[in-house]
Amino acid sequence: MHEMMVAQSLMAIISDEAAKHAAKPVAAKISCGTLNPINDEAFRFAFEAIARDTPYEDLRFQIEHKPTRALCGICEAEFEVEFSRPACPCGSENFKLLPDAPLILEEIDFQTD
Amino acid sequence: MEKVDIGKKILHENEKYAFENIMFLAEHKKSCLNMISSPGSGKTTILTRTIDELKGRLRIGVIEGDIQTDLDAERIRATGAPVVLINTEGACHLSAAQISNALKNLPIEDLDLILIENVGNLVCPSAFELGESGKIVVLSVAEGDDKPAKYPSIFAKSKLLLINKIDLLDGGHVDFDIERAKADARRLNKAIEIFPISAKTGEGMNNWYDRLEEWAKNPGL
Numbered sequence: 001m002h003e004m005m006v007a008q009s010l011m012a013i014i015s016d017e018a019a020k021h022a023a024k025p026v027a028a029k030i031s032c033g034t035l036n037p038i039n040d041e042a043f044r045f046a047f048e049a050i051a052r053d054t055p056y057e058d059l060r061f062q063i064e065h066k067p068t069r070a071l072c073g074i075c076e077a078e079f080e081v082e083f084s085r086p087a088c089p090c091g092s093e094n095f096k097l098l099p100d101a102p103l104i105l106e107e108i109d110f111q112t113d
Numbered sequence: 114m115e116k117v118d119i120g121k122k123i124l125h126e127n128e129k130y131a132f133e134n135i136m137f138l139a140e141h142k143k144s145c146l147n148m149i150s151s152p153g154s155g156k157t158t159i160l161t162r163t164i165d166e167l168k169g170r171l172r173i174g175v176i177e178g179d180i181q182t183d184l185d186a187e188r189i190r191a192t193g194a195p196v197v198l199i200n201t202e203g204a205c206h207l208s209a210a211q212i213s214n215a216l217k218n219l220p221i222e223d224l225d226l227i228l229i230e231n232v233g234n235l236v237c238p239s240a241f242e243l244g245e246s247g248k249i250v251v252l253s254v255a256e257g258d259d260k261p262a263k264y265p266s267i268f269a270k271s272k273l274l275l276i277n278k279i280d281l282l283d284g285g286h287v288d289f290d291i292e293r294a295k296a297d298a299r300r301l302n303k304a305i306e307i308f309p310i311s312a313k314t315g316e317g318m319n320n321w322y323d324r325l326e327e328w329a330k331n332p333g334l
Binding site: 004010012017097 | 115118123124127204208239266300301
């Protein structure tokens, strides 16, 4: 359940941004890598719990999971890693994982009226 | 509705402390290794045996992460090594801010090496950089040889894999294909070093001790 800490950190950033833009956030998009994942359900549950009775309790989230990419040691192509069967489309299991995407708050939709 | 690009790392607070820890360790020229595993893989037994057998060779300090109790910290304390306990009060991982605080409570100048025993969990701790010199993943043979394939994150990020409890392989008490576990870990992480050990019988521990000495001498290794 590291999603609780993620939700708390996110809440802090969102309230900073809300103050900066002097507007109410209604939706947010976050993204994460496959090796730095969050569980969507656990995250939504955690955020709901800490956002209750705050201006952010109805915030909607879109969560994008970015695939991990790797560089093949044989054909030198870059490819998306399928962790249930990690191999290059050329068949090679000789590859180097590229750095995984970190957890990012990508964008916020603010109410404009 | 107005869409605003933010592009901020959500765990930036943790990263700030992790960077502080990197600077602190560099300033004091110390290595600090973060040991991560499932509960029951034998981390604490590895630590107590290591501290005992390296007495006179390496002065080790321990940062002990535990959810609630001080049971593990007491076992470390019994060896005479300095230990700082972090109770996470239910949280499933240690954070860089907790390590920052713990480092300041260790007698750092009297130590050659700092070992962190993270909370027993093969998933969450891998997502939190602590500013450590390297991650060590411990896998015991009783857990099954499929763990590197099923939990790729920690095996992809670790410098070294300790395969513990290999004494159980004798006599066929567990079905654990050590070559499969090694191959799966190396597929994800070509550079990972792998030491099969038994912290109970001492088998293989000398390789681990030599590696720790190298790390203590050169934190960059």
